[in-house]
Amino acid sequence: MEGKKLPSYKEGTFMNVFRRRVFDKYSDANITYGSVTTPKRKALGLDKTHYNDAIAISGIDKIDYDTHSIFKIKQFRKKKRSLHEATARKGRKCKNIISQRNVKNKPYLKGFYLNDKVMFQGKVGWISGFNGTSMAFVKNIEDQYLTNPDKSYKQVPLKELTFIKHTNNWQFLPH
Template sequence: CQLCHKHGEGVKLVVHHIVYRSQGGTNRVDNLITLCTDCHTTKNHQPGGKLYKWMKAKKKVTKQLKGATFMNILRKRIMTAFPEASFQYGSQTYVDRKNLLLPKGHFMDAIAISGIKSVGQMPDTVTLISQFRKKKRSLHEATARKGRKQPNTSSKRNEKNMNHARGLWLNDYVRVIGNHAKGYVKGFKSKGYYVYLTDGLGNYVLSNGKNYINRKQCRLITHNGNWQKAEQKLSLYEFK
């Protein structure tokens, strides 16, 4: 509920028109908001009520819809590319997931949609894949930015922002000698590398209390392109 912020399986939600339909409100997404049945009352609709004040103020729904737009485009293209496929609405997925005794989560929904009748064994971890941008995006400067004495007219990188140094490149997957910590190179320093380390189960760790790894402690596992892969405990991944 966007008014009292109640949530959970026991909360019944309805769609409310911010500007009432009787006052010319449309069915556009930016005029719709979700409310629980305890808030969507006649009293709140009348002068002095909270929903009435929203209407007079023409309350703006600030949440961006880029994600939903992208997924709608993707869905249409997938259905065009695979005409034998079918899609399923979330209301049915919710029922199927509950019947399989699965918690809420993206890949849990994928399991439910697959049509299997039972789950024999659940994994302990999930694999997360994310994109990493290697290129420095800032253009040359006409005036010096904060922290610089001179404008960076040639787009020159400082040492921390170099894309490679001393045998390693940005986004290379490395390990720390002496423990199980592994991670991706994020930047460079005169005698080492900046690496965000995990213990292999998605837990963030520090080496000697810092993100900085001395080159003598660091060993290359594999060179990478623009993608990162990490394992995370299932208990950390699940939606709360």
């Protein structure tokens, strides 16, 4: 079936793993479904959003005020899945089959680690990779690169980053 795009199931898989972890930690939690959440959300007069669904699921009877505050959580994969190249990269004559994972994917550079929460030009982001000996790729929680507007490339110098916090593989952002 050439040209047909298959659906992605990674979000559903993540939610199944996350749900299992929540129920292992909080055994008295209850399961609910959209057919129950939707009428509750409509009765509270809320729009269809993930955080409004969470409010409806919480079981409150009325809303006194709207704080307009939410926070986002995102999982970050620390390592790439492939240990080597299955096909030669552009510009190579043969595939790179001997390189180890840690050699190809640096987990830290000059005191910064992958997924460290940093600030660049007043914006909060997370280090998603390193390039060379003094540059890093920084993304915000929406997976958009934080870049220097005066430059055409995506990397930012490590010396221009302000360290905020070391995180493991979860990104949290109050909004």
